[in-house]
Amino acid sequence: MGTSMSLTTYRDSIEQAVSAISSLLHADYRLSRRSMALLLLQGDAEIEEMVKQREGKRFEQISELLAAARANFDTAPSYAISLDRQRQAERLLSGVMRQAQTRSFTISTRLDGITTNLFTGLPILLAVLYFGLYKFVGEFGAGTVVDFLEEHVFEAYINPFVNAWVAAYIPWAPLQELLAMEYGIVTLGLRYAIAIILPIVGSFFLVFSVIEDTGYLPRLALLVDRVFKAIGLNGRAVIPMTLGFGCDTMATLVSRTLETRRERIISTFLLALAIPCSAQLGVILALMAGQPRALLVWVLFMVAVFLFIGYLTAKVLPGERPSFYMELPPLRLPRLANVLTKTYTRMQWYLLEVLPLFIFASILIWVGRLTGVFDAIIKMMGPLMNALGLPESAGEAFLFGFFRRDYGAAGLYDLDKAGLLSPRQLVVASATLTLFVPCIAQFVLMVKERGAKTAVAIFGFIFPFAFVAGYVLNALLKAFGW
Amino acid sequence: MAISFVDRHPEHAQGIALVRMKTGASGRISYLATSDPGRTRRLLALGILPGVRVRLIQRIPAYVLEVGFTRVALDNQIASAIFVEPDS
Structure with a gap:
């Protein structure tokens, strides 16, 4: 459930980590396993605590995977995830949104400066x-x-x-x-x-x-x-x-x-x-x-x-x-x-x-x-x-x-x-x-x-x-x- | 199961620190210095990411940037994580 129907795909490194982690998630979380894995990768402390409590022994394996994933990124997985999202959002928007070029100098922007x-x-x-x-x-x-x-x-x-x-x-x-x-x-x-x-x-x-x-x-x-x-x-x-x-x-x-x-x-x-x-x-x-x-x-x-x-x-x-x-x-x-x-x-x-x-x-x-x-x-x-x-x-x-x-x-x-x-x-x-x-x-x-x-x-x-x-x-x- | 991949930053030789830009100048964010995770998280929360267009509006008493369609205010410590490829 939930792993296939995803609007966003991330770079391979993230996708690999996500599928490895989500295969270890067995408890019921209301969120899809993919979302849970993404949140874990982004370092959400609350979610990590929840997983720790519900997965029992499997959590050890999960945290090993998380540590490995983190070590493999130059920055943080959350950074890469945000970047990929941004790219896809731009791709989606570029097809449907047009930006007016004229930017009027309104009273609001003038007041803003003051x-x-x-x-x-x-x-x-x-x-x-x-x-x-x-x-x-x-x-x-x-x-x-x-x-x-x-x-x-x-x-x-x-x-x-x-x-x-x-x-x-x-x-x-x-x-x-x-x-x-x-x-x-x-x-x-x-x-x-x-x-x-x-x-x-x-x-x-x-x-x-x-x-x-x-x-x-x-x-x-x-x-x-x-x-x-x-x-x-x-x-x-x-x-x-x-x-x-x-x-x-x-x-x-x-x-x-x-x-x-x-x-x-x-x-x-x-x-x-x-x-x-x-x-x-x-x-x-x-x-x-x-x-x-x-x-x-x-x-x-x-x-x-x-x-x-x-x-x-x-x-x-x-x-x-x-x-x-x-x-x-x-x-x-x-x-x-x-x-x-x-x-x-x-x-x-x-x-x-x-x-x-x-x-x-x-x-x-x-x-x-x-x-x-x-x-x-x-x-x-x-x-x-x-x-x-x-x-x-x-x-x-x-x-x-x-x-x-x-x-x-x-x-x-x-x-x-x-x-x-x-x-x-x-x-x-x-x-x-x-x-x-x-x-x-x-x-x-x-x-x-x-x-x-x-x-x-x-x-x-x-x-x-x-x-x-x-x-x-x-x-x-x-x-x-x- | 082992994961074997490495995700490294591309070499970011190009780009100057936003805090060194002239007021009014604009460009595209080339990368963020991510040594401090808290700072990175805050920048990401504001939608400040590589690839996004940015214009420096003022620097005193705090930095004000136009990022995409929004304006944000940052202190020096956070603003200094942003590197920009300026428009020529």
Whole structure:
């Protein structure tokens, strides 16, 4: 079965090896024996493992044949196989395909040159970041939409209704607090998830889908490849890294598309350490809205930490050097239907995967407050806060940031509104909080994707590092007279 | 059963390294340096094979080539495996 009906024939050397190997294959593989033999010759590790298990003793003979075949090729059998396929594909095509000789110089090819050129590409990147991230996600998503949902939906209708309902029907105060009031599941957990996070993440996903569908991301990957090489990654990693500005949890999931284990670990680590998610970013941008100097210091500090720690990690972690190769699809105008579908799918994932964890975090916070554990921890953090030059009440923001990145940032927001933070304290607190541990959802995914050992090691590094970095930043800023 | 055959590369004296070509120049890929199997696999995955037409579009910050009907971006390490017989 399957040996005779083949569209492609290869050079004699390959055909000989194929027939020798396939005569030794006796188990049932669903694929034809010829295909199996070809895959074995091409060095497919998965297939080799399968054959090893199913052929038993015959596998010894098979691997001898494979070794002999490999030794007889100057390069690799897979190379010869690809060449022969290419030749036959060309022969087939030459009969049926005609190529138009005129190649017009279209807008697309001109734009292509501009986006991949270093001198024009960087300003374009900054423009994309400014309009896409700052204007649309920051001002529209995190500003206009959040304000509307917060003030005109939750605070006007839902919260008063839930609070009144709970007060009327639930007699036990702690249970009232679980569902409603200041830190309840509905009034805090759901309100946060739906009124604050969802619009921010949703507008980010919308922008990201547009950018993705234009074909811009591979060009961005090309632009940053050299910088990323210095931190042990290749340009391709720009895709999970950019996605991290939307949701680090989703980005950690996407980092599995990277080629080597080393790159996956480095990107997971940097996502957890130095990439603020859109929820956190939204609150921090709002926090520093009136203070461009503070914002600039925060951005520079985060970039410096990202590059420096990335560089050190790449030095320490053993493994294959990253390599960059990528197809550049033509630049296209995105289609609205596709963009909306993608945005919708991502938001759906977000609600299904992350929302339950948010509610879980609300419950943990409830337990922590009820038992007095939180108050004790906040008190213990007092000296640590003082060391960073922060008021002791900032401890609460850090503790909550442990449960959800943006809870922490939102806690700072309250402190700032109360006039408790100077510009220096604002920068130090924001920077430390951005570096500080990933949210629960992200940590769960880190364990799932990279294994418990790696996830705990990353966590164990970030925890003290965030505070040391904050301390150094505070000292530096003081020295510069802030 | 023994297999007795040898498949050796044809002598590839002709062809220059792609990374030495002028930007904008084109030609036909004459051979690939296959010392590194990982690199070879990646090139094959992109359809970069001997016999295929290629044009060098840019080299900084990464190499961009037109290969057949597609464009690909490569870093220096991968691009340096490609040897081309340039169009005269």
